[in-house]
Amino acid sequence: MSSSFSSALLLLAGLCSLVSGTQADDLENMDGALHDHEHHESVICHNIFYNVFDLAFAFYREPASRSETTNTLLSPISIVAAFAMLSLGAQGATLLQILESLNFNLRMVSEAHIHKCFQILLHIFQHPDHQLQLTMGSSLFVSDNLMLRDQFVQDIKELYHSKVIPINFWDTQFASKQINDYVERESHGEIVDLVQDLEKDADLILVDYISFHGKWTIHFPAEYTVEETFHVDEDTTISVPMINRLGIFLLTRDEKLSSWVLVQHSVGDVMAFFILPDPGKMQQLEEGLTQEHFNNLLGTIGERFARIHFPRLSMSAAYDLRSILSTLGITKIFAVHKAMLTFDDKRAGTEWASDLKYWAWPKALTIKFNRPFLLFIREENTNIPLFVGKVLNPTQQ
Template sequence: MPLANRLLLLLAALLALSHGQLFPKHNGEGRTNSSHQQVLGTGEGCPSLKITHANTDFALRFYHLIASETSGKNIFFSPLSISAALAMLSLGARSHSQTQILEGLGFNLTELSESDIHRGFQHLLHNLNLPSHELEMHVGSALFLSHNLPFLPKFLNETMAFYESKLFHTDFRNIAGATQLINDHVKKETQGKIVDLVSELNTDTLMVLVNYVYFKALWEKPFIFSMTTPRNFYVDEDTTVQVPMMLQDEQNHWYLHDQYLPCSVLRMDYKGDATALFILPNQGKMKAVEEVLTPEMIMRWNNLLQKRNFYRKLELHFPKFSISGSYTVDEILPKLGFTDLFSPWANFSGITDKLNLQAPKSFHKATLDVNEVGTQATAATSFSVRFLSAQNNHRVLWFNRPFLVVIFSTSTQSILFLGKVVDPTKL
């Protein structure tokens, strides 16, 4: 049978809703709370920890590329959503295409087998989807399959076993109906936050892969609504906008002013299995901080913020806002080593052996809401840390200028969301 190109559409969608932890969490007295980690079975040697470093490395490589091409704009995405979707797609890839996907995700295949990678994602997704009365989190995948195409049972079985994917038989000849089916499913799974993810289907489409993350959590230390007031946010030297600025002036927080880098780092815990790090560069030093944003640096900040002497009373000014990110992933991934994935040379014969499938388009959307009861992003300040009145050592931290945000699952040590808030008034 002659080779016939058909479209394989890869979609990654995510949602971050208001509210936030990476690594062990401390309570108000500075003690580590590891009970959740024990329940989840995420101790040393567990399958999900084997993929943590690669996932973190991919997240930051993806961020650095976006940041280099979108200067002066907000950035927000879920690296976990993109990594899980690509790893799932690799189940149907063969030969060099499969190797390119897994190595592009940062995995060393001489040290970690393909089965270890998929078991790692299986364990990670299972733990993230465990029910919790404190935090809503749902990570999921869906395959929309043409009812006219004979898909290989091994591919379908493995996507369901490792990635808990749902299967939908779809009539792609009805473009409007197929588009609505996919968008309605994503909208439902993300509580209405991700809408119109798909808009470019055509009658050659044979499969659509969707991955989504829904996250909603409450601050461990919420802000008081009545203390929120309009304040200036300094986007750059020439642009100032007004944002609702939240205030806490009687709470202790985990934070530090880096002795070696021009930034301050604030750790804000959510109720449940999540934490956020907000990284506030000194005035005009965003690029300098971004250049050293590595897995090792994030680990360093996190380790420092486990130390009791960094848990201190702080007057915290923090913006209330919503931002979103939308990315055409197939234009980004080739620059990260995925050179053949979206080309006619891609080999997806593990999905079906009847046709030569091609993956020409990949979309990713993310949204983030931050308010008094919860958060997913933060703003910056003219002066990262001001020490007023040396007599009583009163510490004030203003997030009223551009800053970075990293949201973690504590027990799995996985980055759920990553971004940069440049202008909190730009949705």
């Protein structure tokens, strides 16, 4: 029996033997109290999502350290929501391993509160009045010879808008196609070919995906985009379409991390932070960027007149989460995650003032994102981290 098979069984033992007292029942009983204590509940949810912010940097470091040639992109909130969902069916040591590794202190917050907060969050993200162009989902594929309790399946559907799908893992080619077809359909064609290699003895796989189409609140005319050189590393340069714009930007200089920080707003209450280290200072930035430092940095951001050179961005990345989660102590779960990110500089927002031509004001501060930089994207109302990543090559899809 393989280690992956036996590890999966430990989790499946919990999934297949849930007691009759369920999370959904607990949440229904909690609804009345929620209306009477809205402020208290909002504080609890704020603290839960603050934990996600703290995990963002931990999630980022493992895949970023493994590759010096490919972009890094993942979604902290999507990963945490997926594993919070999975914890619905776990018990004992596995339950504690999942929740505590995600920084949820069960002495301070109940399981029911955790799931309620994610239910509210997913409802907000999917509400038609919300302009956030976000497609996000998680699904649990389980071996078709296993019997799960109906209540567990129902809880996943009601609380996380997700599904448990039986599958025959022994036919790995057909199973991969079934998973990929399902994800492509659920993501409206955004996520394709997510799963490549499956293990025949697998009993459970968690599939998580997120796709975001950002639209800048400022429109960039075509004449402001030119081909410029991007320095992938000391020995490699490429030509990329670069937005070249003069104007008022939200900027700050981080002397401690030898970096410039550019903040851009996107339609749907999204705030994007692009952090450009000085040449040769990427490692210093990655090692020094903590949640505390990031929070302190926010207070220094202000409007500055500058000329910005910034590449058009469209990127994606997929990961086997086992290597990332093992650094947090989670070792019993097989999961894959894919994140996609695109910023549209053509269709949304107001036209920039015509008298600020890109060739004017030669003495303006000039910042060129023509070398690798970090990105951090969050939803403004909740401060939830949607994406964290590193751009090594803007042309890499």
